[in-house]
Amino acid sequence: MKSSYDIVVVGGGPAGLVAARTAAEKGAKVLLVEKENEFGRKPCGGGLSSNGLRLSGLEPSERFVENVVEGFVVYAPDESKYVKAENVEIGEEPGYVLDKRSFVYHLALSAADAGVDVWIRSPAIKLVFNDGFVTGVVVKRDLKDVVTVEAKVVIDASGYASRLSRDVLPQGKDYILIPAVQYKMTDVKVDDRFLYFYVGNEVAPEGYAWIFPTGRKTANVGIGVMRPGAKEWLDRFIARHPDIFRGSKILKFESAAVPVGGLIPKLVYNGLMVVGDYAGQVIPLTGGGNHSSMAGGKMAAEVAVAAIGEGDVSASRLSEYEKLYVGGRWGKRIRDSLRAMKAISKLSDNELNRLAELLDGKDIVDLANGINVGRVAKKILSDPVLAAKLAIALLS
Numbered sequence: 066m067k068s069s070y071d072i073v074v075v076g077g078g079p080a081g082l083v084a085a086r087t088a089a090e091k092g093a094k095v096l097l098v099e100k101e102n103e104f105g106r107k108p109c110g111g112g113l114s115s116n117g118l119r120l121s122g123l124e125p126s127e128r129f130v131e132n133v134v135e136g137f138v139v140y141a142p143d144e145s146k147y148v149k150a151e152n153v154e155i156g157e158e159p160g161y162v163l164d165k166r167s168f169v170y171h172l173a174l175s176a177a178d179a180g181v182d183v184w185i186r187s188p189a190i191k192l193v194f195n196d197g198f199v200t201g202v203v204v205k206r207d208l209k210d211v212v213t214v215e216a217k218v219v220i221d222a223s224g225y226a227s228r229l230s231r232d233v234l235p236q237g238k239d240y241i242l243i244p245a246v247q248y249k250m251t252d253v254k255v256d257d258r259f260l261y262f263y264v265g266n267e268v269a270p271e272g273y274a275w276i277f278p279t280g281r282k283t284a285n286v287g288i289g290v291m292r293p294g295a296k297e298w299l300d301r302f303i304a305r306h307p308d309i310f311r312g313s314k315i316l317k318f319e320s321a322a323v324p325v326g327g328l329i330p331k332l333v334y335n336g337l338m339v340v341g342d343y344a345g346q347v348i349p350l351t352g353g354g355n356h357s358s359m360a361g362g363k364m365a366a367e368v369a370v371a372a373i374g375e376g377d378v379s380a381s382r383l384s385e386y387e388k389l390y391v392g393g394r395w396g397k398r399i400r401d402s403l404r405a406m407k408a409i410s411k412l413s414d415n416e417l418n419r420l421a422e423l424l425d426g427k428d429i430v431d432l433a434n435g436i437n438v439g440r441v442a443k444k445i446l447s448d449p450v451l452a453a454k455l456a457i458a459l460l461s
């Protein structure tokens with residue numbers, strides 16, 4: 066059996082669905098294949114900024130917004146030291162905690178409404194090559210029929226663990242995966258207008274623990290940690306905070322990894338583009354990938370449709386997407402955040418405590434997101450120890 070499309074998108078996460086919808090809205094004939102029975106099964110804390118939600122093209126809706134947050138608190142290892150910021154005070158809009166499964170479902174709905182053909186339960190098995198070009202993909206449709214789907218461009222949005230594009234667009238040796246686990250918990254005793262982050266070598270070495278309130282006293286409580294036994298680290302974090310979790314019940318356990326090593330070396334090949342987690346489109350220090358992945362999906366789709374219109378889907382034509390993403394503000398944010406992550410991961414708990422005293426909420430947002438890192442670095446220069454261990458790395 067054979068089918069033919071302008072663009073086949075593999076993977077119905079945020080990156081793939083935004084790519085598929087964008088391409089269909091621009092007039093392309095698009096197929097999206099998703100291996101699971103339904104959309105949005107990948108674990109996620111659900112955090113998304115207002116800008117991220119705008120980019121998704123969806124209006125905020127009670128159908129998938131679980132909580133609107135007004136700010137955040139970052140706790141230093143000595144938890145009497147923390148940085149608290151209200152979004153309005155630091156010039157940020159409110160943020161959202163999404164029911165990720167429902168959000169991704171609504172992205173799928175919007176892609177279908179835009180004209181995208183959708184096959185669920187249909188894993189892509191391998192790419193089809195002809196004369197050095199990817200010209201399609203072999204799909205196991207409905208987990209039964211093996212179908213070759215011809216495509217002028219394949220957009221691979223199949224996530225961090227995918228092997229589909231590895232032969233031609235490998236993730237490379239610097240691709241770092243941090244294991245993360247998350248519970249959905251009841252009766253979490255925090256002010257649910259804020260997101261909470263906890264750092265420190267006793268809490269989450271080279272990572273952090275989070276509490277993202279999801280309304281009605283429930284919360285996503287998770288940890289990402291560069292050590293074996295992420296679940297044990299999360300259990301320890303919970304046990305150390307009886308004031309927050311006394312009487313809380315765990316309603317859900319999920320685990321996955323987050324790629325925090327930055328962008329992979331190449332994002333395009335003849336007839337092929339990679340987006341989202343597979344491509345390393347995640348802000349390393351926060352592990353947030355929803356916004357940056359959707360941005361990648363949108364850009365890739367726009368370039369793919371233009372390239373198809375010109376009859377040139379060579380890597381050289383498609384590399385406009387690399388120029389826009391890698392060479393643009395997203396690439397810079399990811400690189401700067403990666404530098405910050407690497408330098409901060411070398412700090413002792415004492416140094417993290419000092420950092421918390423030095424920085425304010427705006428500094429934390431900028432540092433974590435790789436924005437105006439130079440400005441924050443100059444502030445850190447005032448502390449001689451942190452200047453040597455952090456500021457210089459940030460300025461280099």
Ligand SMILES: Cc1cc2nc3c(=O)[nH]c(=O)nc-3n(C[C@H](O)[C@H](O)[C@H](O)COP(=O)(O)OP(=O)(O)OC[C@H]3O[C@@H](n4cnc5c(N)ncnc54)[C@H](O)[C@@H]3O)c2cc1C
Pocket residue numbers: 075076077078079080081098099100101104105106107108109110111112113187188189190222223224225227229245246247287320321322323340341342343347352353354355356358
């Ligand atoms: C525990 C945890 C918490 C997180 N919390 C946050 C957060 O609060 N905020 C934030 O911004 N980011 C968060 N992230 C990161 C965020 O979830 C990801 O960066 C984001 O989902 C990436 O989107 P994606 O579309 O690239 O990939 P994915 O969401 O992984 O989607 C890939 C899709 O491809 C499908 N697929 C895979 N292989 C195939 C195949 N061969 N054929 C067909 N389909 C296939 C998968 O089933 C999946 O649906 C978190 C991650 C984890 C693990």
